[in-house]
Amino acid sequence: MTRRPLSTYRLQIRPGFTLDDAASVTRYLADLGASWAYLSPLLAATPGSDHGYDVVDPSRVDDSRGGPEGLRRFAEAARAAGLGILADIVPNHVGVAVPRDSLWWWDLLRLGPGSRYATAFDVDDRVADGRVRLPILGAPLAEVIGDGQLKIDHAPAADAPDGTLSYFDHVLPLSPGSAAHADDIAELLEAQHYELRFWEDQNTDLNYRRFFAVSELAGIRVEDPDVFEESHREILRWITEGLADGLRVDHPDGLRDPGAYLEQLAEATGGAYTLVEKILEPGEELPGWWRTDGTTGYDALVEIDRVLIDGAGVRSLDALDRELRSGSGLPAPESWHDLIHGTKRMIADELLQSEVRRLVRTLPTEIDGAADAVSEIVASFPVYRSYLPAGREHLAHAIEDAVRRRPDLQDAIAALAPLLADASLEVAQRFPQLSGAVMAKGVEDTAFYRLTRLGTLTEVGGDPSIDSISVYDFHEAQRARAASWPHSLTALSTHDTKRSEDVRARLSVLAEVPERWGEVLTDLRAVASTGHGPLDALLWQAAVGAWPISTERLHAYGLKAAREAAESTRWQHPDVEFEKGVAAIAEAANGAAREIVEGFVDEIVLPGRSNSLSAKLLQLAAPGVPDVYQGTELWDHSLVDPDNRRPVDFVARSEMLAQLDDDVAGGILPPIDDSGLAKMLVTSRALRARRDHPELYDGYRPGTVVGEAAEHAVAMDRGGVIAVATRLPVGLARRGGWGDTALLRRETPAVDVLTGRRFEAGSVRLDDLLATYPVALLVEQR
Template identity: 40%
Template sequence: MTETWTTPERRLVRPPHKVPVSTYRVQLGADLTFDDVAARVPYYASLGVTHVYLSPVLTAAPGSTHGYDVVDHDEISPVLGGEDGLRRLADAAHAAGLGLVLDIVPNHMAVPTPVWHNRALWSVLTHGPESPYAAWFDVDWSSGDGAVLMPVLGDRIGAVLARDELRLVEEDVPGVGTTWVLRYHDHVFPVRAGTESLPLGELVERQHYRLAYWKVADEELNYRRFFDVGTLVAVRVEDPEVFDATHALVLRLLRDGVIDGLRIDHPDGLADPGGYLSRLREATDGAWVVVEKILAGEEELPGDWDTAGSTGYEALWRIQQTFTDPGGAARLGALMHRYTGDEPDAFERLVDEAKRQIVDGPLYAEVHRLTTIAAEICHEDLRLRDHTWRSLEECLVELLVAFDRYRAYVVPGETPSHEQVAVMQAAAERARRRLPAERHETMSVLVDLLLGREVGSAGRTRDPRRDELVVRFQQTCGAVMAKGVEDTAFYRWTHLVALCEVGGEPDRFAFTPTDLAAWASRAQVATPLGMTTLSTHDTKRGEDTRARIGVLSELPTEWAALVDDLRRATAGYRGALLDGRTEYLLWQTLVGTWDGDAPIEEQRLVEYLTKAIREAKSRTSWTAPDTAYEEAVLGTATRAIADPAVLELLAAWDARTHEAVRAATLGTKLVQLTLPGIADVYQGTEVPVLSLVDPDNRRPVDADALAARLQRLDGGAGARSLADEKMLVTSRAVRLRRDLPEAFVGPDAGFVPLPHSSGHTLTYARTVAGQPRVAVVATRLAAAVERLGGWADHTVALPEGTWHDVLTDRSVPGGVQPVAELLERLPVALLVHEEH
């Protein structure tokens, strides 16, 4: 008997809410306001997308360049144009037949400078636990002498006081009026009523906050942060009153029809992501909601989450790796080992080292608090008392390091699912292998506590501390993964840096078309309305940069020769301090960002490399920069991009790889736009954008130039460049989605692989009620096709009927077709079944 899968109701959108068919992400800011976006609406509509996807719009910290540092949930950012501006944009979008999707940030708020910009936090610092906002923030009032730690000082408090850098002054605080404050340079803090006449030293001690040296944060912080960012304070949206207060404006905009759907930033940081999403589905009455969830390996969204799906990182890495040649893994691994010393199978060890560094450094305060809670639980229970603070700390550290995903999902008072129990137990088993035998019993106790089980004296399963341990451990897990893997290990691993992407699986190296088809078939049922993406505001490299670097896997021998030549060319000025990992990262970055006949601009390269080496934390870091090392790295890089010998080598490589890059650029884009899910186009990526990590990937987009290019192509002009070809592929694919939504997002939409004779083609159909309506053919690993002398007699079996290739505007008969003829003009084909 064949098992039939159906999409759960919680993954679908309730009428009358609309489902996006495709989205276009814009990064708002002072240089791109609501009115600016409204002026671009005709272009977005012409491109073919159905929804404009907005970065956060609530008022953010002064000078914010991204909007994720919210300070006021009751106000639309005046910098962006305020609520009136947002409504004008909505009117313009709706008049053009487009909807709006909004990115919201439930997990954290900013600790701005000055703090009074965040009125809720200012109130907490003023009134302490008596503040009406005290429940908003995850503050441990029992530690830090009952004061919120504010680690903003450039030196220890004693030295700051001795230099008279802290001043008591009267200032006019917006929303408060003229009041006494403590000022430290640009920082301003409230003064507790009745303490303003005290001597300064005593006054400082009597506040509801503790001013401290910034380095104290990693060891003594008593409020939960977003990861390890001290300027982002976590918000307790698990409290219904906090949820209501922080979501009132967004929900009103949804009810008013101003916005049509939501993207949720990092739900793994929440105490109860599943509970939050259930509350949000009820509050939105089933609107389209997706979550920024990184799914590790084969992990799937928890079955009880009320969401259409994720924002598409799991699609991103699978597409990338499908266009990566597995045959290059060994040669590139040997090359990496020669220059960096890293063995090709060392990724797991490198991740382990990075996570330990994070646990012992930036997240020490969180781990210390977890240990303290667990020790208090054990100390108060006679049967658990012999599990010492140190043994618990060792077990917690090993468990955090052993977790291979962002977290488990355990809710205090609820029996965890078998899947979540298995996740916890698997991590514990890996951790036990790194612990002495005498710690194994402590690990078992800890796992029982973290799963909310009865452990110790009979009947003891819940109390406030046990509940806090359960929740806080999971939140810390996510921070360890994000900072240890995404923001450390991914900057150290250089096997093929295109694979070190947000949500990526670089140790997988390559994915087969069969693997991709199996995943897509499952996604079509499990999360048909989740997103697919190739580039976001968070990706470490844009899709086109990754495509260019990915081609190294197709030409590993030639790449090895190029690296040798580059090293010879730069031998005279390559500093002795430049390490192999960073040098190898540099060469891959230069080929990934080579644009036409020129290398990346010096300022962009310097900013990127500075961030990359500091994030890697091997020789330098944000908190302890090594000036000599950084100068050696940046000096070599800047001289290289001005060296005629280097430029000649890079130009020759660009010419050698042109066709392979072309196929990868167009192939990955077409596949992303036609796989199951809601296809997103990140601003500007309808043409090649050779971007790097933020802020590089948030640079302004020349929409007028894009509109002119699209208009020229629509007017019948032929594609004269790769930019033209990518615009053609993107516009025709999203227009097809708009015009034939039933094949992509309808209840009868389906995905079916198509037979083919070559492993260098990727072929599938999108169906409606089982009938093929769209066929996709893409070239993968074009360098290998070139090596083999072309397509020879390889074929693709199209479904019966007549097909129209919307990219080349020609008819194609159904049945077995030669690949060479089908892909004669472009390395991809997008075919629509002609109805008679």
Template identity: 35%
Template sequence: MLPLATYRLQFRNGMNFDRARSLIPHLKNLGISHLYCSPIFSATSGSTHGYDVVDCNTIDQNLGGRAGFDRLCAELTAAGLSVMLDIVPNHMAASPENGWWRSVIEWGERSPFGGHFDIDWQSKLVLPVLQDSYAESVNEGTVVLMRPGNAGYLALVHAGLAYPIHPVSYEFVFRGFDDPVGDQLVQAAREADPLSSESFHDKITQILAPSSSCRRIDAFLTRFSRNAAQMITLHEMQPWRLLSWKEAAFHLNYRRFFDIDGLVGLRVEEPAVFEDVHRLTFELVASGQVDGLRIDHIDGLADPCQYLSRLRQRIGGMRYLVVEKILQAGERLPSDWPVNGTTGYEFISASGGAFVDRKGWDVLGKAYADRSGGSIDLKHEEEVAKRKVLQENFGRELHYLSRLAEQLLGPDASSGDLKTALMDLIVAFPVYRTYGTKIGMSPNDVSLLGLVLRDAKEQSDRSFSSLLEALVGVLDGSTAKRDDTVWALRRKFQQLTGPVMAKAVEDTLFYRYNHFLPLNEVGGEMVPKADAIDEFHRLMSRRAQTGDHSLSATATHDTKRGEDARALLYALSEAPDIWLAAVERWSAMNRQWRIHDDGHQLQPDASTEWLIYQALAGVWPSVDLGKPDATADLTSRFLPYLEKAMREAKTHTSWRQVNTAYEDRIKRFLSGILSPANTNFLDDFASTIEPFRRAGVVKSLSATLLKLVAPGIPDFYQGAENGDFSLVDPDNRRQIALDQPDEMGKQALIATVLRLRNHCRAVFETGTYTPIRISGEGSSRFLAFMREKNTMVTICVATMISQCFIREKRSNEPVLEMPSRILSRTFKDAFSGRAVRLTRHMPVWDMMQESTFTLIYADGEKN
């Protein structure tokens, strides 16, 4: 059975299984059917999100362990709720805390887990964990040889993490140690076998059990660590090398999650690895404790369709299964994926655009361009960002691809030319990736590659045309044999285009171009469609026709801001003149806080100041100026956001090359404008934001109603039912408080519609979707549609552009063009219970009465 509605809960940061149990009555009252859990498997120490898994087959003790999870599931079952679990098949933590990874470090490719991770074993495993070079770290004493804790092995230890040395190197370590204990350790190492490493570790532990032996060994290892030449030789003997993280982009030989060095890719395309990674997941599904799965980063896998087919076979056809997949404009999920849908970013994009007043958006854009130095070509800026990301973040991956291509195309194709041609193809990609397999590519993917080739040729030097054609011929299988090298090139190419798109657009351009922040959202487009309401209808009609049961999300743990913050910011487009006049006032008021940089330019620049005011507006309703330290609390929340925004933009600073002086100037500006003494600005800001806040409430309630009634499964992010005015993570992953009054009416709306949805599930799950035409002046301010199944009919009308900034009454009232076949039915208002009789041309205000939205339904036989 499909979920009625899901509720995403972020474990960690104060949320554990016991606290989750206390939320069950609240979820039950809302009408939620599935608790949608963030990853619960054992993760690195101090993890705030759980995607850095260290053990796929144990439940994190910090959350309550297996026993705590069992208690949670039992209480959920008793309350009639189920669990949907977020799992991470693409990667694990590249940390010695991860037993599989620790084994790979100790034994290299001979480890029983050497094939579990996506490592290029043609060179030593690179571990980018140092601040400086290995030699400098040894001299500074930040890398030492020791027996960590009571571990049964020797390791090079840095920053509290132990990297086990290969047993073959024990003989080198103890060759100058004239002590029987050393001889015993060397003998144990000679007999060691990677398939029984625990036995080896047990022997080491037994040998060092006497305290006197421990003291002698520890003292010797301390002396050994002070000998730089010995430490360098020992390092060279390992199947890995410790490297500065600053050099990682050019030397790493394992696939990462995006460009995060601490997350290493898994090879779940291998059957044995697939089974090892999912052992506990399958157990939880088989026991009935887990009823649905969310697959993280499906685009990272070598063969998503193969993976999903195996997964579906193991969990059964009735389990709810969705994938985290960013669909670009016009893109659809591959039809052969056996899933119920996506995690719903396309719903955020489609519904969000419909809440924007396009004329107001244009006015804001012109003003932003005037202030920030002129309009820009977004397509060109995207291309520039992709090239920068490829060169600075994915240099090693690009080199590996060019090496494979050279093997296939021959020595006439130089490595440099191949890198340039590959870069041109990746830059031209309009979507995250293609889904070719070892056999070849689907006709749709071949067609897509043809478009990419055309665009790449237009942007490239003409001399590269033949090389681009040759590369595409290999990728699409039209000119190359089916062999391992062809598959390796196709696989690695497909696993790279997605991270480049994500890092260049979502994590660069979306923080660099600040015209209208609410559209700079995961899976979104920075330019709203002129026919945004029609686009929403098209997406929902397609969902209904194809049986797409994707989540309908309005916020996730990865969105750039909370759903109510975004709704408020949509309202800026309704009154751009008010907003722009305010920005001019605030900029003048806060001039004293701007600081000259070394080039005598005032910071923040106009674009960054524009970003600050918009982002502040989005979170402002969560600030109670009447409370002590209110602005201090806001500042502590806003500074991490601002730091992230600056570094992701990569204009003046970045994660890899932090410009501390620049960041400090911007942070001092923020702290200054939010100082309690800056009352003129704070009071003006608060009064200016108030009408936008009211307009945002209208939009937020409409967005909530749309996701409750439109095709798809309504998804709620933790705490959003009380108003979600958060910033990007870590702000949106803070502890949630559910004891707040329902001032917005959001909880009541959710509970009312979910009761109706539960009463007549068929119409919401498999009913048709019919847009209702609205005519008359102001018709574009509303969105309406009908769902129909057998004798059940529902009609939803939502306000997209609020009345908060409209001062005169319009004469030509908008009307709903109702289908003739339903006019004889008597409808009931889902909220008031009043009877509603429809007319062919139904005035919107008659339908809504005193509200800004309505949902009516008719059940049973026609009158």
């Protein structure tokens, strides 16, 4: 029988926080109420990697993360604390930034087709005579040769019997017998199984599949049984030896056939608990035939955020955005779908043109204008990908939209349509891998940094054109999860979120005070500005949402945001002059504008904390398996990675939890203040209730709230537990509070586990129930 968690707690394992460090916090996680520990990737990764998604050797646990013995010690500690273990795995790609550290890649580069790993990598042998194109040069090859920048070392080594070729920090193996060309560097290079290319050629001429546009992450053919077996042998050992209970599969959409992969994984693990990192667009459902327990929870994150947002206020922020654009000499804003069509088309034409060209090379017949047509279809694709034969309706939509936008390509699109729908063809098998990459880069990593009116809306898994949802729609989404995917993860913060849950919760208040935010933004821009109004709004929101924030953190975020937006500056070709404006904002936040920032934060911090506590309780009580991202049991105001991978002080948290328990036992409840103890109270009590009384969470019904302020409450009845949360706290305060609003309950006594207060049978007024905190968790006394 598959063992499944009641909740998880995500730990980022890295050289600075090893498996032994993780072992030392297992007791704290259990005391907090977590059911399983959820570990980031553990396999050997590129030296210095903090995230671990750049695996270089799938046969062993990374020594810098604690090694195999560290994993065993962690597992022993977790078991002693009563915790299960969920491990994050990466089947789509391996890290190749440092070839010598990447066992499979080094062998391929040295031996080419004779390598045992030749079939492991997704390399197109139609070009460059099958040689792997390496975009590592700072100039075209002829210039590099002419400048003498390539160095040959003929000294044999265990992994390079014929010597090595070096270009600055890049070291590559020489192929067998190629040393005979030592006197002619051009002939020597021709004798290798790789082809050195100018770094910009990665956009157009790369011939191996990547993770999105990251050339340092090379895709592997996990659909090959031998590749699956060798890349998963160590992972399967964790399951069979009891070192892990379940797996989180990173980026399955990068695989040729995710469903078949999950089937193979389930057979190999005996049906172990398995989650997929999958973004679902509005209305899209997780494929029901997949052998998985659900997603990693972006869908739940969006539902919780949206039910706490004032949609009318967002429309006022839209007006502010139009003013900012007009004042900056920018065109009027496009619709969301037109905006992302443009950003996706840009990605297909630029960063991922290599992938488009490869797709065209797979066509069984030549089609005039094929590359242009493929790019237009992929830009119109409405979801991340299809899983043929399922999903043909998405392809049909994309075809129709592409023809509407580009009637000049009608013939090419018509010729492509049946080929892209034929699952037996390579072009149809590869197109979904391309569409997912274009969506990720064009939407999450570009458009999200251009549509800036409210940062809460541009979060992973979200569609910013949907600015809010009703309480009714929220309940419908929870009922659907309870019915179809009861063991799917739910999340509020992850290592991939653009902003932490508490940043988003604070920013959501802007939709309740749009005019006031407009005034404050005007004052802030008068102190420092990039000259690009929407980007200014994004950066000043980051300052306000993550406050207090250092100049260094805000500057790093600002540069990433501006370059991802790719409007005034870019990663590959930064505009140094424009970026001075980004630096000016970062410096002003803690300098000339500090008083303005702090004054406004003081105005919104309390309703922001109300949103935070409401979101946390809704997540922890709702259907699914709630995940707590490391450190977020206290206030956490992190921005996009790597900001959200900063060290977490678990010693302090453990001490705080112990003191909190003592205080609560003595009748002392924590205030909602800077300490974050109120959030720790909500987190720990909700997790413990779920762990200790899982039988009380056996259903889902909307709670019934009546009265003059009923629209400001969200209540859910899980069977024996009722969670109540506050929404739109500024509006609630404006109307004078809860008034006669009441929660209708069964004739059963209940205890609010957050405050310890007992409520007798029947309805309860919300001004009484929520007198201490904006949330309550009523556990029925049966």
